[in-house]
Structure formats: C-alpha cells, structure tokens
Amino acid sequence: MPAKGSEPMGKGAGAGSGRRVVDRLPPWLGALSAGCWLIVVLGLLGGGVALWGRGGSESEIGLWVFSPMHQRMYEPIIEDWNAAEEEDGDDPSDRARVSQSLLGRPALRQRMLSGFFGGLPTADLIEVERTIAGQLFAGPLDAVGFVDLTDRIREEGLLEAMPPAAFSPWTSRGRIFGLPHDVHPVMLGVRMDLIEDAGLSIEGVETWEDFAAALRPLMADEDGDGEPDRYLLGLWPGTLDRDKIEMLLLQGGTGLFAADGSPVIASDANARVLAQMVSWCVGPNRFAADVPDFQPAGNQLKVDGYAIAFFMPDWMCNYWKNELQMMSGTLELMPLPALEPGGRRTSVWGGTMLGIPKTATDVEAAWAFAKRLYLSPELARAWYTEGDIITPIRTHWDDPVFDTPDPYFRGQAKGRLYVQHASQVPTRHASPFTPTAIQRVADAATGLLRYAQDNDIYEVSSLEPEAKRRLEIAQTSVERLMDANLFLGEAEAASELAP
Amino acid sequence: MSARPGERAAAWLLIGPFVIVTAVFVLYPLYRSIVLAFSQTFGPGASAPAGWMNFRLTLTDPDFWTALKNTGLFTLGSLCIQLPLALLLAMVLNRPGLKGRSVYRLIIFMPQLVGLVFAAMIGSVLFAKRVGAVNQVLHAVIGIDLDFPWLDVHVTPTLIIIALWLYVGFNMVYFLAALQTVDRSLVEAALVDGANPAQRFLNVIVPSIRPVLTFVVLLSFIGSMQLFELPYVMLEGPGNENRGLTVVMYLYQRAFEQGDLGSASAVGWLLGLALIVAASVQMVLARREAA
Numbered sequence: 033m034p035a036k037g038s039e040p041m042g043k044g045a046g047a048g049s050g051r052r053v054v055d056r057l058p059p060w061l062g063a064l065s066a067g068c069w070l071i072v073v074l075g076l077l078g079g080g081v082a083l084w085g086r087g088g089s090e091s092e093i094g095l096w097v098f099s100p101m102h103q104r105m106y107e108p109i110i111e112d113w114n115a116a117e118e119e120d121g122d123d124p125s126d127r128a129r130v131s132q133s134l135l136g137r138p139a140l141r142q143r144m145l146s147g148f149f150g151g152l153p154t155a156d157l158i159e160v161e162r163t164i165a166g167q168l169f170a171g172p173l174d175a176v177g178f179v180d181l182t183d184r185i186r187e188e189g190l191l192e193a194m195p196p197a198a199f200s201p202w203t204s205r206g207r208i209f210g211l212p213h214d215v216h217p218v219m220l221g222v223r224m225d226l227i228e229d230a231g232l233s234i235e236g237v238e239t240w241e242d243f244a245a246a247l248r249p250l251m252a253d254e255d256g257d258g259e260p261d262r263y264l265l266g267l268w269p270g271t272l273d274r275d276k277i278e279m280l281l282l283q284g285g286t287g288l289f290a291a292d293g294s295p296v297i298a299s300d301a302n303a304r305v306l307a308q309m310v311s312w313c314v315g316p317n318r319f320a321a322d323v324p325d326f327q328p329a330g331n332q333l334k335v336d337g338y339a340i341a342f343f344m345p346d347w348m349c350n351y352w353k354n355e356l357q358m359m360s361g362t363l364e365l366m367p368l369p370a371l372e373p374g375g376r377r378t379s380v381w382g383g384t385m386l387g388i389p390k391t392a393t394d395v396e397a398a399w400a401f402a403k404r405l406y407l408s409p410e411l412a413r414a415w416y417t418e419g420d421i422i423t424p425i426r427t428h429w430d431d432p433v434f435d436t437p438d439p440y441f442r443g444q445a446k447g448r449l450y451v452q453h454a455s456q457v458p459t460r461h462a463s464p465f466t467p468t469a470i471q472r473v474a475d476a477a478t479g480l481l482r483y484a485q486d487n488d489i490y491e492v493s494s495l496e497p498e499a500k501r502r503l504e505i506a507q508t509s510v511e512r513l514m515d516a517n518l519f520l521g522e523a524e525a526a527s528e529l530a531p
Numbered sequence: 532m533s534a535r536p537g538e539r540a541a542a543w544l545l546i547g548p549f550v551i552v553t554a555v556f557v558l559y560p561l562y563r564s565i566v567l568a569f570s571q572t573f574g575p576g577a578s579a580p581a582g583w584m585n586f587r588l589t590l591t592d593p594d595f596w597t598a599l600k601n602t603g604l605f606t607l608g609s610l611c612i613q614l615p616l617a618l619l620l621a622m623v624l625n626r627p628g629l630k631g632r633s634v635y636r637l638i639i640f641m642p643q644l645v646g647l648v649f650a651a652m653i654g655s656v657l658f659a660k661r662v663g664a665v666n667q668v669l670h671a672v673i674g675i676d677l678d679f680p681w682l683d684v685h686v687t688p689t690l691i692i693i694a695l696w697l698y699v700g701f702n703m704v705y706f707l708a709a710l711q712t713v714d715r716s717l718v719e720a721a722l723v724d725g726a727n728p729a730q731r732f733l734n735v736i737v738p739s740i741r742p743v744l745t746f747v748v749l750l751s752f753i754g755s756m757q758l759f760e761l762p763y764v765m766l767e768g769p770g771n772e773n774r775g776l777t778v779v780m781y782l783y784q785r786a787f788e789q790g791d792l793g794s795a796s797a798v799g800w801l802l803g804l805a806l807i808v809a810a811s812v813q814m815v816l817a818r819r820e821a822a
Contacts, residue, residue, distance in 0.1 A: 063541030145790070149573075167790045171573025270683055270771045322660055322678070329659035338661070467788055471769070478683075478771045509593075513789070516588050518571045518579040 093130045093398050094155035096144070098137045101350070102159065105414045106132055109405055128397035137161065147391065148177030156392035157402055160210060162201050162383035162460075163467060169204035170464035171519045178209040178387035179395055185211070188403070197457040198424040202385045204462050205293070210385025211406050214346070214415075215424040217453040218279060218379045221344040221352070224364040224442060226250060226262075226337055234366060240308070243341075243369040244319045250340060251319065266323030266330075266339040269310055269477030273324070274470045275381055276343055277477055281305050282458040283379035284371030288473065289463040293520070297469055297507040298500060305371060306473075306503065307495035310480045315490025331356060343368075345381040346450045349420035353440050360440045365449050378453035380460060422450045429454070464517070465510050472506035567796040585797035595798070597773045598781040601687060605777070606755035608691035609698070614751060617699045621706035622736075636707065640700035647697070651764035654693045658682050682766060686774040690761055698754075702747055709743035710736070738821075745817040749810060756806055759783065778802050 064072070095110075097103050110130045117129055133155065135143065141164050147154035148168070160168070169176055185191055185208055191199070195215055202210035222234060230250055237243045244264060251260035267276055281287055285302035289295055296302070312320040323339045324330035333339065334356060344352075344365060352359060367377035386406055388398045405411060412423035413433050422434065434447030463469070479502050484490055489498075514520065571581045589595050620639060624632050642650070657664050658681035669675035681689045713736055721731045737744065762775035769776035769784070782802065786795030
C-alpha cells in the first residue's frame, strides 16, 4: 500500500495534479507569491550568514594599523613571517599567519571600542595612538580590553631595553597594556636659510629667552604695515595647538597627571610655563604666531616664512617631507630651548603602542609576532629611513643609519640628534582624562591670552597668578569628572561587575 | 467578521518586518538608553548603578550650559536670519515674468549638494586667519585685521554664515513651492481693496503658506538643535573655550571620547525632552494662530 501522500502521478499528471499539490500546502504559504518567498528565504539566509559568519580564518593573526606608512613597512616582515610559518607548520591548522588591515584612525578607534564595549571580535593585534589609549583605561583593570603585558615585558627584559617614558602612556595602575612603538623626542626646526640670510646665528642659544633675543631682528617691519613681517615661533594658545601646550608643560612643568593618576594641572611649574607661553604670543615681547599644523592655511604660512621655528617631534619630519617638499634644505634641527637655564632641552609629542585584545584567538602567537615586529632591528631601520621615527630600543640606537645625513635638513645627521635626546624625554602618565585635561589647559591658555590683552599685562611674573587661577579651574573640572567615575580609585572596589 | 487564518498570517507577515525593525532598532535601544542613563558602564563587563548622578552631573556641568547656549544662539540665528532670507528669495523668484527662474533656483539651492562636512572643510580654509579668503577680501575692502579670529573667537557667527550659505536654498525651495500655491485671486482682491505690499504679505500670503512655514520652522529648529558636524569638522573639536561646543557634540564627547555611555544617554534624554517640549509649544502656538 502506498504511503499516504505518495500517490503515483502516473499518466495524465500535469496541471491538474500540480494544483492538487498546491492545494495540499498550508494556506498561509499562498499569501505571498513565489518571488516574494524567494526574497524572504534569501533574506533569512543572508541574515543568518551575517549573524553567524566570522571574518577571516581563526588560524590567522589579524593586525589593525592606522598608518599607511606602517602598513607599507610591515609588509615585508609579515611576508617573511608567513613564509617561515608555512615552512615550519606541518599541519596548516597550526599556522599563525598574519594578515594586516589598514583602517582610518577614526574607524579603527570606533571598531576597537565597539569591539571592547560590545564584546565583539576585533583583531589579534591593534596599533593604538596615544590620544585614544587613555579611554581604554577608564574602567576597572579587569575590564580593560587589552591583555596585561606587564609580566611578559618584564620577563623579556624590555623594561630595561627602552626609556621608561616609552611605557608610561600605556601604563594604568601599574600595569602595562602595550608594546611601545616610539619615544618621539621633540626638537626645534628652524629656517636656517632665513637666519643666515639675515646674518644671524643660533650659536649659544640655551633658553627661549636667548632664542628670542638672538633672532628678534628677523621680526623687522620691512613692508611698513606696522606689524612684524614674520614671527619666530609657530605657537598659539588655543585648541588647535593643545598638543604643543601639553608638550611645553611636559618640558618645563609637571605635565598633567602624577604617576598615581591624580591631576597636577594647577602646579606652580605649570602656571609658570603657561604664563611664559602667553608672554611669547602677546605684548611687546611677542615672538610667536598662529601657524596651525596639518592645515593648508598653516602650510602656506610656513612656505611664506611667516614663522621661522617649529616644534618637530621625529614623526613631524616625515610630515614636512611629504607635505612641504619645497622646504627641503631650508630647515635645521636644534634642541628645544629650555624654559629656564639648565632646563630640559627636549619634550615629547604623540605616541603609538601595539596591544593584544583579550578577544585574540591566540595570545601567544600574537605576542610572538608583536615582538618580531616591534623589536626587529630591520624594522627599526625602516621606521627611520621611511618614517623618520626613531625606535625606543636602546640597543638599536647604535645603528649607523641614524648617522646618515638628511638633505631635507641641510645634511644634518638628524637621527643621531633625536637619539641623543631620547633618554631625556619626559614621562607622561596615562589617564582616561588626558584628552579632557588637555582641552581644559588649552582653554586656560586662551583665557590667559585674553586676560593679558584686556589688562595690558605681559610680564611672566604678573601673569603667573592668573595662570595659576585658570589652571585651578581646569583641574577642578577634571577632578569633577574623575570623582564621578565609579570605576577608578577607591570607588573601584564598590563597583559592581556584571557576570 | 473574523479574518481567515491565511489572511491573518499574511497580515502578520506584512507588518512583521516593521514590528521587528521597530522593536530591535527603536524600542529596545530606547529602553536600554533609559537603563544606561541611570548607570555607569565600561563595556559589557562592568556596570555600576549611578542613580540620578548622570543627570545631576550634566545639569551642573558648565560645559553643558555652554553647549546649550551655543546651540540656542545658532538656532536663533538660523531661524531669525536664514528663514526670512529664504522666504525673501522665494518671493523674488516667485515674481511673475521672472526669466531664468529655474537657473536662479538651482544656483541658490546648489550649496546644499556639497553637504555639511565639505562645507565645514571649506569654511575652515575660507575663515582662516591671515591667508583665509574672507579676511583677505575684508582686509582689502574695509581694512579688517588679517588675523581677525573668526574660528577662534567669533565661532557662532561663522557657523551661522556657513549654515546660511548651505541651507538658505533648501528652505527657499519649500517656500517657493508654497508661494506657487497661493491663490492669485486673493492677492488681487487685496490689491483692489488697497492693501499695501506689507499688508498683502502679512494678511494674505503668510496665512496661505502657514502649514509650510510651520513645517520649515520646525525642521530648522530641530536641525539646528542637532548641530554637530559643522563645528566638529571646522574646528577639529569644540574650539577655543568651547565656543563651538553644541549639545550633540557634548553628547558625543561624553559617549565616544570619555567612554561614558550612561552620561551620554542622560544628555540624549535631556535633549530629546527639550525638543519634544519646544516642538509641542510651537505646534500649539501655530494651531492657536491658525484658529
């Protein structure tokens, strides 16, 4: 007996028997046409794939970088690594091949934070820029998205291999979450062509005061409009120059945060630096002007010779070479003039680390590749030759590549100059509140500039009390935010950890 | 009469996507944002109840009030300058016998096509100190200081000028469409009755275009209150002394720069409530006037 519903169709089965099949289908299926059902099925399948699919192979180490230059330099090292892995690995599933992805800085930031905050997969290794890093440390230590590398770094002897300042931006509550990419000492790039044309010299310049005194003749008003034709320094107390303001506070002040994370924004030393800086930008002794970096308007002013000196961390040399090629042979580097006699002749600006997210599929393989990448002498050389960035690893500083004359900087052995200052780079302590603090200090600087103009007060000593008052307002504002953070400090113990 | 089972299924199938999308992307996020507004979080793993702290912190934060003031001034500038100008342009273009109307309309509307981010980038170059075209031209014509600080100090007027350039054509198109529906016979009757141009405008044209006027005012108000990209790109942040800080930028800073989604949710709810109240008041006033 044939099973129910499996009647042979036999001869004559055609349209009529087809209708019978349709009749046997549940009535709701007829609510949509076949085309509509196809769309529904495809939609469901696509949704399923999107929800359950994973990007990339699990046996691959994914690396996210934000700089096309980094991507270019890492390519040969990754190729070598992958070739070696293929030779070594008998079982393809054991291979820890590396695949690199270049993401725009905002995209990398958003994807990384979304991954950390949303518990979604990210890459196995991520390069993080300093301005973003603090935010990663705003929660309890257990909730930081990166693997704690402190013990690994200590075991490898890396703490001694690099200046302590290289680790500080990536350290929170005594734990290190990233391998430093750089140390970024700052020097001063000066338009030596203009200085020589004017018959002037920077020999013997030690402080900013000496610097202004030596080069003030360059500020003559030759076109008779009542204004100097050029200024000596590109610096302005405002938001766009907030990184330079922080850099100066690090050079001669106390920076923004102490090692324990408490704010030291309103220190006397910082107030003095802020007052000095404003006295450079307004009043009879003014020698600085607004020449914004990374903007077409600022670049035009640089080409025009509107200012003759610029803050140059090592990476900035590469920016000038790429964006201001016509300035080749006009600049020379000199140590930063000190804020006080005997003071520090360098500072620090910028920074990048390589971290391993906790969601990495193979932390050991990621760590092995991170060491291969960041500690390699070949890459240290490439960073300098292609990116003008000096490595933080002291043993690589003997490399003769750093003694190569650089024609852009009138044949100076630029690398050696940066290396000589790398050990004196000041320490920046990481805080989730660094971006806010920098913004508040920039506001204090702008306010102090306006105060000086409104009250005709231009002497450093006279500006200091007001500088201190404005920095105290900035610090109070930051402390207010810190007090409201339930995860940091004493409140951390009381915070509830979700399961 | 009850629906057949097949029809009921089809009805569910048809409204299903809407229900699912609304539930997933509207209702659940709304619910989560209420929960977030009363807690402090750091990713999915760490959460702490915060009570009313986020609201208290926001309402006692001077930056929030600065943002509100900046946004309010920009909104006021937009409504009081942009909309009358748009209406004026629409009336000029609506004059009978005007040749090349569509060309003028296109030219005035065109800035809208470039978008906010591009306008902001152009603005940062045009209004730059010393080398910016605006200062160069004003220096040559009226002797203004080449270092006039548009982007340092006079941020709100600069934003209003750029927004004016960007949106006046957009609003003009609405007004032009409305003006073209005004009954000519009413205007002619008023003319016969001896009404002067101002009387014709206030007593005939404005009542005729009132629904569109209300709509455009509401749209401009909400759009202005949501100002974000223009100052954020042009100033690379809130600008000096937060002169370019807007409420939405304040929310963004809280959420994505300080990583505090709870506090950002509280700001979002405050902004949402303020918009609902303001829009309701405006609608009530408009209805009362119409009645």
